[in-house]
Amino acid sequence: MNQLTTFVRPTFRPLVFSRHVSLQIPATALIKDYSEVPKVRGLPIIGTALDYTRDQFKGKPFIMPLERQKLYGNIYRERPMPNGPEFLVTLDPSDVEKVFRVDGKEPHRPTFSVFDEARKVAKQQRGLVLTQGKDWTDLRRPISKYMLTPPTVQEYVPQFNQIVADFV
Numbered sequence: 289m290n291q292l293t294t295f296v297r298p299t300f301r302p303l304v305f306s307r308h309v310s311l312q313i314p315a316t317a318l319i320k321d322y323s324e325v326p327k328v329r330g331l332p333i334i335g336t337a338l339d340y341t342r343d344q345f346k347g348k349p350f351i352m353p354l355e356r357q358k359l360y361g362n363i364y365r366e367r368p369m370p371n372g373p374e375f376l377v378t379l380d381p382s383d384v385e386k387v388f389r390v391d392g393k394e395p396h397r398p399t400f401s402v403f404d405e406a407r408k409v410a411k412q413q414r415g416l417v418l419t420q421g422k423d424w425t426d427l428r429r430p431i432s433k434y435m436l437t438p439p440t441v442q443e444y445v446p447q448f449n450q451i452v453a454d455f456v
Contacts, residue, residue: 326360335370
């Protein structure tokens with residue numbers, strides 16, 4: 289199966305696409321049109337959301353992309369909710385790295401508005417996951433040096449191993 293070698297990564301406010309970021313691609317690369325990326329077909333009213341409720345996936349939503357990979361390859365499109373945004377899913381770590389590097393020092397990454405609203409209702413701060421742009425950089429900078437040191441990473445290896453064992 290041919291793999292998409294170019295990305296158009298939507299950066300959007302909840303449910304509204306506002307701009308696109310394109311990656312630099314070598315002239316010799318095979319480039320596919322977005323419409324050629326395999327698309328998971330959903331039901332008219334509920335999209336593909338029902339797929340995630342099947343017994344084999346309950347409590348294990350991380351398995352669904354692996355199942356989709358068997359059918360569609362390392363990259364596919366999916367719209368879980370009919371009126372929601374369409375997601376471009378890539379399961380190739382090198383592709384994910386390329387996309388995140390394009391964001392630069394002050395990333396703006398898609399978030400789910402429901403999480404944002406839940407934080408507002410609970411009167412909680414947005415935190416590192418929901419924060420965007422310069423605010424994200426300001427939150428991330430103080431913890432970066434601590435988080436990424438080998439002794440800190442080594443400290444959490446047993447917990448990571450347990451999580452991996454649970455997934456398997």
